[in-house]
Amino acid sequence: MKEKFLGEFEQMVLLAILKLQDSAYGVAIRELLINTIARDVSVGALYTTLERLEKKGLLTSSYGEAIAERGGRAKKFYVVSGQGKQALNRSKQALDTLWHGVQLAQGGHNA
C-alpha cells in the first residue's frame, strides 16, 4: 500500500501527544500547542484531526473517569500507536532529506 505522509498539524498533534505521555487529552494538547509553539487551535479543529489520526490507526484512545471540573464528563486520553511513530519518523526523515543543503538567510530568502 502506498504510504502517506503526515500533514504539518498532524505531526504537531502526534508530537504533543508523545510529549504529554500518559496525560494527553484535548485540553492538555491544546495548552501544550499554545505554550510551546503559540498555536491556538479551536477545539473542533483539534478533535477532527484526532479523529482522523485515530481512524488511520496512528492513535489509540481510552476514556478516563468523569470529573466535576468537566461537568461530570470523562477525559479521552490519546496514545500514539506504533504505526503513528513510524509515520512520524517517515515524515521527519523526508523533511530532513529535503532540508539538507538548504539554508535560509534571515527574512526567508535563499542564501
Place this chain on the structure above:
Amino acid sequence: MLEFNNYPYKTPNTLVIKLLNWSLPDELKDAVIGDLEETYFSKKQQGQSELYLTLWYWRQCLSIAYRFMPTTQRGFIMFILSLLVFASMMIFGMVMGAHITAFIDVPSAMLVFPPAFFFAIAATSWREFLFAFGCVMSEKKDFSANEINASKRVFSVLGNTAIWCGGITSLIGWVAMSSNISADEFSGVFGPAFAVSVLTIYYGAILKLICYVAEQRISHKVN
C-alpha cells in the same frame, strides 16, 4: 455522564450543549463537551468576563458543529438542501409565471397552515408532534417501530390535513365567487379572484410534499 448538582458554575446556555450533542459523534461527546467545560471554568477562574466566555463558548460550538455536521448529520443536510432546491425552483417558476406577490396571500396561508398543525397535534399529541420533528433531524437509526409509526402518523396527518384544508377553503372561495360575481363584471373580476382562491390548494400541496419527504426520511430508521 455523572451528575454534579453542587458544582458552582453553569455552562452559558443549554442550547449550546444541545447543538453539540446533536452535531458530535457519540464517541466524542463526553471528550469534546468536557474539554469545553473544563476550559470555560478555568478561564472563568482566571477572571474572564461572562460575555467574553459566552462568546468564546458559542464560537467553539459553531466551529465544532461546522466541522462535524457534514459527517454526523449528512442525511439532515441533504434534506434541507433538497428543500432549498425545491424552494428555489418554485420561486423561479413563480417569478417566470407571474409577479411573485400573486403567490403570496396571508389569509390563504392562515386558512391552511395553522389548522393543519392544530389538527396534527390534536390527532396525535404534543409529545409525538415534537418527537416526529426530532426524528427527522436525527441521524440515529435505532428508533422503535412504535416511535417510527407515531412519527410517520404525525407527518401523514399534517400533510393530508393541509391538502384537505386547502381544497375545502378553495371550494368556499369558489362558492363565494359564484354567488357574488355578476355577468357584467365577470371578465374583470374572475381571474384575480380565482387566482387567490386556488392559493390555499397550492399551500396545502407544498406542505403535503414536505411531509411526504419527511415521512420517507424517517421510515427506514427502525432499529
